Amino acid sequence: MKVAVIYASTTGNTEAMANAISDAVKAAGAEVIFSTADSAxxxxxxxxxxxxLGSPAMxxxxxxxxxxxxYSxxxxxxxxxxxxxxxxxxxxxxxxxxxxxxxxNNAGAVSIAEPLMVHLTPEEADVEQCKAWAASAIK
Known part of the structure; x- marks a missing residue:
């Protein structure tokens, strides 16, 4: 299975989420494409x-x-x-x-998980939530 993890981060918070998600996907044995949105x-x-796909709220x-x-x-x-x-x-x-x-939904995409949202800097529990979300998203 090939999984793309594409994100942007302005303060490092969404990047921390993306790293945890990528780690979980790799741990599950999937091939990962990991990139920022501006170079994907x-x-x-x-x-x-x-x-x-990951983005901070702006x-x-x-x-x-x-x-x-x-995304567009x-x-x-x-x-x-x-x-x-x-x-x-x-x-x-x-x-x-x-x-x-x-x-x-309007584009016809298949949602594989509820959107994952973390307030400010991901703490240890948030990182674990990111990993669990990623594992469930690729099942």
Whole structure:
């Protein structure tokens, strides 16, 4: 199984989540494509069995710019693809993940897990939650 873990991080919080998720996917024996959104190869990502996308909440609870650009570039090709989303936030209530979920549903993506959200810096329990989320997402 090939799993793409694509993310952006402005403070390191979403990166910490992405690292924990990638570690769990590797531990499960899957091949991992691990990249920031600004350098990810769209064809490699779209050829993956599972796509896990991460973005911090920015501004008025929107995706980080490079994630928005990357996601917009693959959005039309997600019909039937297994996708999970994750991210970190400082304020708000997770609206950016709900909006992203709506976009995924409208694109025909298959949601493989509830969106994963961590407030600020992932603590040890949050890292374990990221690993458990990743393990369930690739089953």
């Amino acid at each position: 190869n769209k064809d490699d990502v779209l050829s993956s069995d599972v796509i896990l 501004g008025d609870e929107v995706l980080e710019d490079s994630v928005e650009e990357f 570039g693959i959005e039309g090709s997600l019909n039937g693809k297994k996708v999970g989303i994750f991210g970190s936030y400082d304020w708000g209530d997770g609206q950016w993940l709900r909006d992203w979920t709506d976009r995924l």
